[in-house]
Amino acid sequence: MNEDIYILGIETSCDETAASIVKNGTEIISNIVASQIESHKRFGGVVPEIASRHHVEQITLVIEEALEKADLIPAQLSAVAVTEGPGLVGALLIGVNAAKAFAFAHQLPILGVHHIAGHIYANRLEQEMEFPLLALVISGGHTELIYMKEHGHFEVIGETRDDAAGEAYDKVARTLNLPYPGGPHIDRLAHESSNPVDFPRVWLEEGTYDFSFSGLKSSVLNYMHNAAQRGESVAPEDVAAGFQNSVVEVVTSKTLRAADQYNVRQVIAAGGVAANKGLRASLEKEFAAKGIPFFIPPLSLCTDNAAMIAAAGTVMFEKGIRGNMAMNGRPGMEMDSWV
């Protein structure tokens, strides 16, 4: 007889303190996120020390709420899954140490989850994954194309060589004097433009699936600077649209090409930038034309949350992986396969 698996997930890698309970890796029972965005806004970005301070204030509250909403007691849990890395070191170790203490108190197994694996597995909370699969993980911290032959197998086939896409969005937003976080504002402005600025597309060398966004970001800054020197005013919507067009075209094209080459049965997008309307529309259109099933989870599962960590942790649990009390936050954690 197969017993249901209930996993408590904990995520504190950046500026969200989150806890969630997921059943059998596919069903969200509770999903609590305490966001710190308001607190970091005045600094124009996430301040690591302040993020850590908030995490320690919120951590037991969010775990308690996750258990209460799920109407479960710790004894009913199968394991605790926590984001082990990558992320901000001081932020990660709040989640890791809370997870260890909770697991120790209730004598539960503990699992250290790679944050990107979490983003990918967020999709499984919506529909079952089909392999081979291609995942585009695109967020404030990441821009990666990952090929998966089966559950727990990860092959990073492309990644950013400099800024993450979301980072570039935030920096461009700052030069346009848009509030933090800038991504959604650029996305919104871009749709108001009828005359986008023509910024370069950065393809890098032929055949690579890697990305680079710092050159594009510099082009935008130069454009703004030159206009200012000539005393010309720029239309922010045209800059936003020009920047977004460049990002969307490169990301869509590389994702399509990878899906073709690896002959995948499913493509999923994940991460905060995957919620971007311009990118989403472009990916949906192109993959529909190709006839490859393409999915993006709803916004609440695209941005950082703990349900995705619990979902990924469930697969690790099923594969017999176990962590121990010596687990530590790993800010530069590599993405290793579980198989």
Add this chain to the structure above:
Amino acid sequence: MIYLGIDTSNSPLSIALAKDDTIIIEETSNLKINHSLTAMPAIEEMMRKAKVTPAQLTHIAVAQGPGSYTGVRIGLTIAKTLAWSLKIPLHPVSSLKVLAANGQYFDGIICPLMDARRGTAFIGAYNGKDLEPVIADQHSEVKEFLTQLKELGQPVLFVGIDVEIHGEVIREVMEDLAFFADPQHRLPRASNLIMLAQQSDEQDVHHAVPDYRRITEAEANYIKVQGGEG
């Protein structure tokens, strides 16, 4: 009653278990190893040795700061989560007071300190007899704090692993009023923490936060800029 005490507020690690009035085990190390990695394995191992299960714990005592931001947070996160998970009281205690307890019965004032770089420290002053605070825990220029201490005209015992970093200025300002704890009395001891916790109130677990005694640099700069503009 079984107390678990955890002090990770500076680079040393000290943990202990006490059953009623008896300390049953205490482990203190000064290895400058990452607490995030070592604190939980050390607690697990110590409890296994003492044959105490998590469910048998009745109180958690923790050094609340001030001290290393990260260190204090690790201890407090573990302590909060254990206390909340096990539904038992949490007793946060000043990490400087824990150090001061090393010098209890000293005839004068005890000054615990932890270096905070650039001539500053987390520092406080406690009465040697009863460990009542004489000057509140704070983050200060060491020299300024010492000038204040000197005015009290009493002998002062300096405790903590960082006292030598400020040894020169201490001798210069305090002259013959300065006394230094011997090396074996410079490390924090979780047994002292537990004894202090037994005399202190419990705190609501969810609202227990580190006592940093210092705002973040980002906030300080923000305030400066706002003040400048306003």
